[in-house]
Amino acid sequence: MTGRISHWLWVTTPEFYAGPDGTDSLDLDPASGVDSDAWWTCHRDTKQGDLALLWRTSPRRDxxxxxxxxxxxxxxxxxxxxxxxxxSFGCEYIIRAKFERPLTLAELRAEPYLEEWSALRGNLQRSVFAIPDAHWIRLVRMIEKKNPGAAKKFETAESRRMPRRVLREEQIENHLAEDLSPFIRHGHHLELRGRQTVCSGNGGRIDLLCYDKRSQRFVIVELKNVRASRNTFGQISSYVGWVAKNMKARKRPVGIVVAQGADPAFQDAESTTRGIQFIDLKDLGFKQGSRMAP
Structure with a gap:
């Protein structure tokens, strides 16, 4: 991360912030260890390292x-x-903190220093708003007053340097979406059926939804530019179940996790089933420091 950090307000709806039972989604809980999805919609001027507060629309409004x-x-x-x-634009993201005592709409409107903020004047009707420095400082102070432990989290996020990866998950996805032939050597003859397929009611997105022409079954491909973890296994298992239920699959779908290695917890979980397969990025031809898969 270089240069000045910009601050944003990202706006989201219950579809993305609440689980099926209406409680807060685990996908947004930094303590859960759940891997984030590929991207979050953002402003075209967003840069790596920028910080964003997440506004939840009705019924939360906070x-x-x-x-x-x-x-x-x-x-x-x-x-x-x-x-x-x-x-139009998205970025990869990480959840830095969840505030146990959120900042409510009533509190925002009662703060005279925020009267001229375009987000409030526009009734928070867009998906993203810039937060000017003066307003950011005021918002941070309001949050810290309600959540004493938040001060350290803001300080850490402001100073955290995000290592830039040569290959983003989005770049890997683009390459494989154009050419699925590297999977043939691993026994899969795939054709693409969808990208970033939303699992309605599940809360996740399938990176690459494919169909194996030989085995005549759906194949779900999950891409990670980090090590696969126990949470990755849970994620791909959930997607396999969703496809089996909602795509009227005649045969049980299989899942493929493509990542830079796998931790012991993932390996242990994978060993219990034949329905999930791990393939290292390098075994598909991807190399760190290169954009190309030969």
């Missing part, structure tokens, strides 16, 4: 999370879900 961009903004309009919703 600021409950601190997030940080792990990449610069990149175009996502070609992806079906983004196109349907009118989203």
């Amino acid at each position: 600021i409950a999370y601190l997030m940080q961009a792990k990449s610069d903004a990149y175009p996502i309009a070609a992806q079906p879900e983004a196109r349907k919703r009118g989203w």
